[in-house]
Amino acid sequence: MSAGEGRAAAVIGLGSMGGGMAAALLRAGFSVRGFDVVPANLERLAAAGGAPAASPEAAARGAEIVVSVVVNAEQTEAVLFGAAGCAAAMAPGAVFISCATMAPEAVRALAARLEAMGIHYLDAPISGGTARAAEGKLTIMASGSKAAFAAARPALDAMAATIHELGDEPGTGAGFKMVNQLLAGVHIAAACEAVAFAASMGLDLRRVYEVITGSAGNSWMFENRVPHILDADYAPRSAVDIFTKDLGIVLDMARRGRMPVPMASEALQLFLMTAAAGMGRDDDASVARLFARIAPISLPEPS
Amino acid sequence: MSAGEGRAAAVIGLGSMGGGMAAALLRAGFSVRGFDVVPANLERLAAAGGAPAASPEAAARGAEIVVSVVVNAEQTEAVLFGAAGCAAAMAPGAVFISCATMAPEAVRALAARLEAMGIHYLDAPISGGTARAAEGKLTIMASGSKAAFAAARPALDAMAATIHELGDEPGTGAGFKMVNQLLAGVHIAAACEAVAFAASMGLDLRRVYEVITGSAGNSWMFENRVPHILDADYAPRSAVDIFTKDLGIVLDMARRGRMPVPMASEALQLFLMTAAAGMGRDDDASVARLFARIAPISLPEPS
Secondary structure (H helix, E strand, O other), X not given: OOOOOOOEEEEEOOOHHHHHHHHHHHHOOOEEEEEOOOHHHHHHHHHOOOEEOOOHHHHHOOOOEEEEOOOOHHHHHHHHHOOOOOHHHOOOOOEEEEOOOOOHHHHHHHXXXXXXXXXXXXXXXXXXXXXXXXXXXXXXXXXXXXXXXXXXXXXXXXXXXXXXXXXXXXOHHHHHHHHHHHHHHHHHHHHHHHHHHHHHOOOOHHHHHHHHHOOOOOEHHHHHHHHHHHOOOOXXXXXXXXXXXXXXXXXXXXXXOOOOOHHHHHHHHHHHHHHHHHHOOOEHHHHHHHHHHHOOOOOOOOO | OXXXXXXXXXXXXXXXXXXXXXXXXXXXXXXXXXXXOOHHHHHHHHXXXXXXXXXXXXXXXXXXXXXXXXXXXXXXXXXXXOOOOOHHHOOOOOEEEEOXXXXXXXXXXXXXXXXXXXXXXEEOOEEOHHHHHHHOOEEEEEXXXXXXXXXXXXXXXXXXXXXXXXXOOOOHHHHHXXXXXXXXXXXXXXXXXXXXXXXXXXXXXXXXXXXXXXXXXXXXXXXXXXXXXXXXXXXXXXXXXXXXXXXXXXXXXHHHOOOOOHHHHHHHHHHHHHHHHHHOOOEHHHHHHHHHHHOOOOOOOOO
């Protein structure tokens, strides 16, 4: 007796996160239609037992729950209100679960438009990475009306291990996510800078990892990303351009609010330099390689 | 049968860290003489069963092991080679355990001078805070000759839960400590900035703490310092001026090595602004109060 038995869901955006979330919904008994602009992602959905659709509108038709796992506010608006968008196909009482990272005011604008049509909007940014997406063990920072939570509940339970319920206003979840992204971006940049600084002293970088992960200088990101540097493996688990985007949103929000965020600003410049140097699509630990290009240090080479 | 039974140790610098370390040595059976410029710290040593001394030289006379817990290279040099310094009183074969945070090249210079006199030097910066100092559960990042380690061992075992043995060259331990301090300083500044950013959005700061400590944006420092902000308690566990000092050392080292460290540089500016605003001796989480002075946010008030 699974939570999704007999229920129809749609997933828009079937990349590394959305693909895993669709699989988690299928395992929970949902019938899942999905849409993505990349044909290979549609084939992967079909292989997992889902039904590829030709547009967001086609995917959403008849679904009680639509989960949108695209990258930003512009894509979310296109998914909802663009040509062959979801909004026109969704029935009153259905819920749109929006997982893209965006500014709270962008969330509020989208939610207001959708709710005027009688469709619920759950602001539901996600955290946890691709492995936990595939396991149905994400962390979701959610806010929205009681009705939106109620309608979304079976899908949330299928996709997440931790659901933070952060209030009844869409945009609050997004605010929490932006605080997390500010810290995550700063910590990745700092981890790469610290490893480069250690290399400039000629320290044994594996010992540095061992010592720091047991010390007060540790962070979740240091622990998670520095192994990529030690293994010289810059295949993107999460790309540099995710942080040029997310720290860009933080800086835009902060400027509008006349709020100085100097640490986030400096981190954004490092991600932009790394992207400018041609590594935007590589793993975000590539900030370490930026330092290695401009300073007389050597980092581990691929074995 | 304790490790220190019948052994004489000296502790120079009996503040929040050194005082706890002296107590740990006493519990392990060492006889401990100590020196500090603050009379109250000498009284505390006497109350714990140690013997106050009138100078570093007087404390060190007859000691097999001298533990120096002062704040920087200048003070360490004065403790060793200044008027009534330790070096003149120490016997060949004794060991000087230096815990101050300083640049590796400063360590190498001091170690060379002392070793020319036949006295061992262990480069042994510490991490863990005052509570773990008092419990004898510090982390020590140590480097030095095999003879220095052997001579220091009983005291290290009494003071530390974790002893990282980082090689036979004095200065390597200091290098690891500076990497840790770079990260620690950046993470404190980032934690304060993130809390201020969250406050600018009107988010519930206790929920922010709960969500972030379970997310990828977490750091050891976020988890440890943000409660000071939530409780509006800026009594110094570790002061702003510790980081103006330690990040200053990082920046000096990096400049000498022609190594850019932009994240550390930005964090140092925030600590300097906080110190300039009159909070240098307050808890390092006071960087959050700096943001509250210049931006339209409100942080928790003392209850």
